[in-house]
Amino acid sequence: MAFPTRHNDAPIGIFDSGVGGLSVLRHIQAQLPHEHLLYFADTAFAPYGGKPENVLIERVLGIGAFLVSRGAKALVVACNTATIAAVRILREHYPDMPIVGVEPGLKPGAAATRNGLVGVLATERTLAGEKFLLLRDQIVAATGARFLLQPCVGLADQIEFGEPGAPALDAMLERYIAPLLAQGADTLVLGCTHYPLVQASIEAVVRRHTDVEVALIDTGDAVARQLARLLDASKLLRGAGGQPSGLSGFTTASGEALRASFNTLLGQDPSVHEVEISLPQPGSTAQHI
Incomplete structure (x- = not known):
C-alpha cells in the first residue's frame, strides 16, 4: 500500500485505546528525545477488550491510516489488546514501515x-x-x-x-x-x-x-528500544540538529481530558485535537474527519 514518502524529520505515531499508551510514550521520549511524536487516544471507543476481533482490526487500520495521513514514519501500537488482534494485519498494510507492538513481558x-x-x-x-x-x-x-x-x-x-x-x-x-x-x-x-x-x-x-x-x-522500555532499532535500520532516526522535538495529541473523546492526562501523568502540555475515526467500509482503508 502506498503512503507518503517518509523522512527523518517525520513524526512517530503512537496509539492506544486511551491514556495507557502514555506509559510507552514516556519511554520513547526518554530513549529518542529528538523525535517528533503523535499520540492518539481512542477513548470514545474504549474499552477494546470487549470488542470483536474483526472490529478491532478495522479500528486499528483506521487509526493507522489517520496517523499515516499526518506523515507518520513509524507506528507504535501501544495497547496489548490491539497488538494481539491487529498488528500483523497493520504490518501487511504498511510492509515497509517500522511498526512496533506491545505484549506482556x-x-x-x-x-x-x-x-x-x-x-x-x-x-x-x-x-x-x-x-x-x-x-x-x-x-x-x-x-x-x-x-x-x-x-x-x-x-x-x-x-x-x-x-x-x-x-x-x-x-x-x-x-x-x-x-x-x-x-x-x-x-x-x-x-x-x-x-x-x-x-x-x-x-x-x-x-x-x-x-x-x-x-x-x-515493557515500555523494550518497546522504545525496538523502535529505535527499527528506525536506525531504516535510516529514519532524527538527529539532534534542527527544530526541537514536538508532541501532538489526538483523541476521539474529550481533548480537555487528554490534555489533563498529559499534564498529570507526564508533566507536559502539548496541543490536543479532538477527531473522529469511522470504521472503514469493506474493501477500503479508513475514513477520518
Missing part, C-alpha cells in the same frame, strides 16, 4: 524471577489470545518458569476514567495482586500499558502483603 519476567513464579496482570482478552498462549508455552519450555495468569477485569477502565488513588482502584489492585503474592510470585508482569501508570499504588499493595522484593516488569 513474559520473557523479561522469566529472566527476573528468582523462584520461578511469575504473576501476569493483564486483560481477559490478552490472556486468552492465541499469540500470548503460544509465547507463554515457548518460554515455559525454555526456562521452566511458571506463569500465574490474573485477568484484571475493569482495571484499565478504572485507571482511565477513575481518580488516582481512589478507594475503588486500591480495592481492585488488592483483589488482583494479593492472590498472586499468596501463591509466592516474586515477579509481576504489568501486561497492560495502563498498569504502569499506577505503579506506585501497585507497589503499595505489594508492600502490604510481603517483605520479599517483588520485581515489576514494564
Whole structure:
C-alpha cells in the first residue's frame, strides 16, 4: 500500500485505546528525545477488550491510516489488546514501515524471577489470545518458569476514567495482586500499558502483603528500544540538529481530558485535537474527519 514518502524529520505515531499508551510514550521520549511524536487516544471507543476481533482490526487500520495521513514514519501500537488482534494485519498494510507492538513481558519476567513464579496482570482478552498462549508455552519450555495468569477485569477502565488513588482502584489492585503474592510470585508482569501508570499504588499493595522484593516488569522500555532499532535500520532516526522535538495529541473523546492526562501523568502540555475515526467500509482503508 502506498503512503507518503517518509523522512527523518517525520513524526512517530503512537496509539492506544486511551491514556495507557502514555506509559510507552514516556519511554520513547526518554530513549529518542529528538523525535517528533503523535499520540492518539481512542477513548470514545474504549474499552477494546470487549470488542470483536474483526472490529478491532478495522479500528486499528483506521487509526493507522489517520496517523499515516499526518506523515507518520513509524507506528507504535501501544495497547496489548490491539497488538494481539491487529498488528500483523497493520504490518501487511504498511510492509515497509517500522511498526512496533506491545505484549506482556513474559520473557523479561522469566529472566527476573528468582523462584520461578511469575504473576501476569493483564486483560481477559490478552490472556486468552492465541499469540500470548503460544509465547507463554515457548518460554515455559525454555526456562521452566511458571506463569500465574490474573485477568484484571475493569482495571484499565478504572485507571482511565477513575481518580488516582481512589478507594475503588486500591480495592481492585488488592483483589488482583494479593492472590498472586499468596501463591509466592516474586515477579509481576504489568501486561497492560495502563498498569504502569499506577505503579506506585501497585507497589503499595505489594508492600502490604510481603517483605520479599517483588520485581515489576514494564515493557515500555523494550518497546522504545525496538523502535529505535527499527528506525536506525531504516535510516529514519532524527538527529539532534534542527527544530526541537514536538508532541501532538489526538483523541476521539474529550481533548480537555487528554490534555489533563498529559499534564498529570507526564508533566507536559502539548496541543490536543479532538477527531473522529469511522470504521472503514469493506474493501477500503479508513475514513477520518
